[in-house]
Amino acid sequence: MQLIQTDNHFDYIITGTGCAGLSLLLHILQEPNLRDKSILLIDNSLKEKNDKTWCFWEKEIGFLENLVHHFWEELIFHTDTETLTLDIAPFKYKMIRSIDLYNYAKSRSLKKSKIKWLQADVTAVGNENGLAFAKANNITYYGQYVFNSIVFEQEQKAFELDTCYKLLQHFKGWVIETKEPLFDNKKATFMDFRVDQKDGCAFVYVLPLSPTKALVEYTFFNKELIPQEKYDDLLKQYLKNQLGINEYSILETEYGVIPMTNHRFKKQEGNVINMGTAAGWTKGSSGFTFQFIQKNTYLITESLVHNKFPQIKTRFFEKRFNLFDSTLLNVLYNNRMTGKDIFQQLFSKQKATSILRFLDNNSSIKEDIKIMSSVPLSIFLSAALNELFNAVKKKVNILFFDICSLVSEYKIQLQSIIH
Numbered sequence: 001m002q003l004i005q006t007d008n009h010f011d012y013i014i015t016g017t018g019c020a021g022l023s024l025l026l027h028i029l030q031e032p033n034l035r036d037k038s039i040l041l042i043d044n045s046l047k048e049k050n051d052k053t054w055c056f057w058e059k060e061i062g063f064l065e066n067l068v069h070h071f072w073e074e075l076i077f078h079t080d081t082e083t084l085t086l087d088i089a090p091f092k093y094k095m096i097r098s099i100d101l102y103n104y105a106k107s108r109s110l111k112k113s114k115i116k117w118l119q120a121d122v123t124a125v126g127n128e129n130g131l132a133f134a135k136a137n138n139i140t141y142y143g144q145y146v147f148n149s150i151v152f153e154q155e156q157k158a159f160e161l162d163t164c165y166k167l168l169q170h171f172k173g174w175v176i177e178t179k180e181p182l183f184d185n186k187k188a189t190f191m192d193f194r195v196d197q198k199d200g201c202a203f204v205y206v207l208p209l210s211p212t213k214a215l216v217e218y219t220f221f222n223k224e225l226i227p228q229e230k231y232d233d234l235l236k237q238y239l240k241n242q243l244g245i246n247e248y249s250i251l252e253t254e255y256g257v258i259p260m261t262n263h264r265f266k267k268q269e270g271n272v273i274n275m276g277t278a279a280g281w282t283k284g285s286s287g288f289t290f291q292f293i294q295k296n297t298y299l300i301t302e303s304l305v306h307n308k309f310p311q312i313k314t315r316f317f318e319k320r321f322n323l324f325d326s327t328l329l330n331v332l333y334n335n336r337m338t339g340k341d342i343f344q345q346l347f348s349k350q351k352a353t354s355i356l357r358f359l360d361n362n363s364s365i366k367e368d369i370k371i372m373s374s375v376p377l378s379i380f381l382s383a384a385l386n387e388l389f390n391a392v393k394k395k396v397n398i399l400f401f402d403i404c405s406l407v408s409e410y411k412i413q414l415q416s417i418i419h
């Protein structure tokens, strides 16, 4: 469908200009066929602050390689009983600061007259007369598609009402600077479990950016958030007791909460295509999202280039990762085994690269079997069977609901014909 550009009509509308929205924009700008499309981007924030630091692993030169702030080729894993140096080659563990993505996307679109940015609250997205729409500032904007990464109240409610697992990955981090050179900026601590586990799975990661600078982040996988002062105390204790650092200045602070869940977020409704966290692209068992956003926004762009409907479908064999995620969530949620023990068994028995591929939903069946054989079968098998049963039960419920709706719809139609 060719749209005629008027003030409130665009080819595409992107609601939410965070990681997913801007990754999609950059992919679209890369494509000669799509470069001239008119695009409206709406966000209630001006995106002028570094509000997130994204870390991920990648083998090749990535699409956003020019934005990589730092990378590490060696990762360290600590528990009370062992320290492992993880060989991750050919992967590199990379870091991108969100402000660099925001600024880069703005600068790439600055000279494009057909790209408009609007700072406003998006109050609704939907479909009308074959077009998608987004409402902001009491104006309705139309486009062939709305690519949405905002979690609206309705979806939030559906999430809260769902009987899915709702664990939280919550963390606070400081970029600290020391006077003396204390860090090896070629090695990053991926997980340090030498911290108190009484409030659930807790670990720290240390990402050195220079010999005197590092991002140190205290992370929990559990059910409840904690007061900000508690993270501060824990960070201070960790720096003092584990790293022996007493004198430092805090240059930046990062705080975040990522849902760890097996809730099925709505992927699409008509021509409104959800993306990012709003589409459930966050891996339920780890919170990693960045690389799924990169992969899926690339696939959406490919569909647009080939004039296909831009929907992300999970391939049949990939669906097994949903079961693995639910199983791990089941084990953690029900305290069947501690996160510390699970990760220790995995990293001490398996190649780090296999685990990274597993976390990327990219491992082979052989790797999956090896990984599963590293954890106690009795715990994980019973959790997996539990999850399979729940999934079937949910499917049957949905089917039953669909049949009931269909029957009542037929009844209404029949009654109207008879009358």
Ligand SMILES: Cc1cc2nc3c(=O)[nH]c(=O)nc-3n(C[C@H](O)[C@H](O)[C@H](O)COP(=O)(O)OP(=O)(O)OC[C@H]3O[C@@H](n4cnc5c(N)ncnc54)[C@H](O)[C@@H]3O)c2cc1C
Pocket: 015, 016, 017, 018, 019, 020, 021, 042, 043, 044, 045, 051, 052, 053, 054, 055, 056, 120, 121, 122, 123, 149, 150, 151, 254, 255, 256, 257, 258, 275, 276, 277, 278, 287, 288, 289, 290, 291, 293
């Ligand atoms: C602090 C933090 C650190 C993270 N680190 C990592 C990491 O290292 N690796 C990893 O893989 N994942 C990480 N994640 C998870 C995930 O990658 C990020 O949350 C990522 O930003 C998700 O992208 P998104 O586009 O879905 O959401 P966002 O980037 O949050 O974008 C959503 C946008 O919608 C806007 N918005 C919301 N409501 C409205 C509204 N009503 N009207 C208008 N605009 C609205 C927001 O301002 C925001 O810009 C992190 C998450 C957090 C919170």
